[in-house]
Each structure stands twice: as structure tokens, then as C-alpha cells.
Amino acid sequence: MSAAFTLLPPVRLAGLTSASFTAIGETYAAAQDGATIQAKAVGFTENLLFDRGIAVTLSGGYDGAYGFSSGYTTVSGDMTITGGTVVVENLVLQ
Numbered sequence: 001m002s003a004a005f006t007l008l009p010p011v012r013l014a015g016l017t018s019a020s021f022t023a024i025g026e027t028y029a030a031a032q033d034g035a036t037i038q039a040k041a042v043g044f045t046e047n048l049l050f051d052r053g054i055a056v057t058l059s060g061g062y063d064g065a066y067g068f069s070s071g072y073t074t075v076s077g078d079m080t081i082t083g084g085t086v087v088v089e090n091l092v093l094q
Helices: 024-030
Strands: 011-013 036-040 043-045 048-050 055-062 073-076 079-081 085-089 091-093
Touching: 011 024, 024 036, 024 048, 024 055, 055 073, 055 091
Parallel strands: 036 055, 043 073, 048 079, 055 085, 073 091
Antiparallel strands: 011 036
């Protein structure tokens, strides 16, 4: 007997379970106005540039199944907002 497991990606757009993203920036690039970007409680190393004229929520700290958010997502890098609106939840910048 064997089992196969498929891990969910570390970041996704809420409601789009089929989309697979490995970085917050690439998820933002695919986001529509009003989207919520959900990130697992893991660490990312990237510089974030929010420069589109859309509103998004960046919500971190999710468990492995995106069932709930009880921790924090850590981003090692810079975050710059030059356009649009970004609401940030459960995110630590280092």
C-alpha cells in the first residue's frame, strides 16, 4: 500500500485552489482588484513591490491547509507600495 500527498503551495489567491504560487510577488501579479493573497506561516525572501492600481489584502500566518490563520508569515526583504491599496494582516517584515 502506498500514499501520495500533494502539498498546497506556500501562497495562493483566496478561492483559487487550482492556482499554484511560490512567491508573494507572483501571486500579486495574478491578483484581481479586491483579491485576498493568503500566505502560509513560513518565511519568504523577496522584495515586494505593490505598484498596480488595485486593492488587495495580504493575509499571512495560515496553516498548511489554509484552514485558519494563527501565526505569522515572515518576509525578508523590502515592501514598497507605489500604487493601489494593500491591507496587511499577520505579516512580519525583516
